[in-house]
Amino acid sequence: MDLFSRSWSALRTAVADLPDEDFERPSGCTGWLVRDLVCHLVIDAQDVLITLVTPADTAPTADAATYWDLLGEPPTGEDPLDALIPRLAAAYGEPRWLKFHLDDVGSAAGRAAGLADPAGRVSTQDKVLTIGDYLSAYVLEWTLHHLDLVAHLPSAAGPPAETLAAARASLEKIAGTPFPASFSDRDALLVGTGRRTPTAAEKTALGDFAAQLPLVLG
Structure with missing residues (x-):
């Protein structure tokens, strides 16, 4: 629960601190500008609120790792929902309205x-999870999107060290294999999810694990 709060607060603060011109720069998500990513975060916050008020009375069918589906190919931005995001983001007009909406809905999601109760159970995407596992899954989501946010913004603050470490541990659990100790948490996440191509030295260090990458989460 604490890591969820820290990762979400850090991401929202990073967005709030962005100058307007940065909203028109590319993000780390294929086909999306920073403004598009921020619009996606608004929808993510809405999803958190919806899920937390969708209780389940059956046994969990997934945990923080199996919540994620591994997709065959990286997103191209052509999925209907992915393609809708830029149109929604453009409709806001000025970055201040996106910031306002993210702060409004995002604060509510954080409070909720x-x-x-971490032991409570909720239903989402045809899965049942404890609330603790659901929020743990979102630590990975927030951390990856924080890296996406700052991908082309070298002066923007990145994710906290503790959430990078937690996200790396989650990704290793999903993969069933640890990343080499020579990889920083940031590099493990970027290379592991296909956000950055591994260097020749990194490929060597990865060994057979390299064939499993990228891990495209959906």
Whole structure:
């Protein structure tokens, strides 16, 4: 629960601190500008709120790792929902309205998560999880999107060290294999999810694990 709060707060703060011109720069998500990614975060926050008020009375069918589906190919931006995001983001007009909406809905999602019982069960995407596992899965989501946010913004603050470490541990659990100790948490996440191509030295260090990459999460 604490890591969820820290990762989400850091991401929202990073967005709030961006100058307007940065919203028109590319993000780390294929086909999306920073403004498109921020619009996606608004929808993510809405999803958190919806899920936290969708209780389940059956046994969990997934945990923080199996919540994620491994997709065959990286997104191209042509999925209907992915393609809708830039149109929604453009409709906001000025970055201040995107910032306002993210702060409004995002703050509510953060408060709801803080009030939730970690042992409670919720239903989302045809899966049942404990609230603790659901929020743990979102630590990975927030951390990856924080890296996406700052991918082309060298002066913007990145994710906290503790959430990078937690996200790396989650990705290793999903993969069933640890990344080499020579990889920083940031590099493990970027290379592991296909956000950056591994160097020749990194490929050598990865060994057979390299054939499993990238891990495209959906």
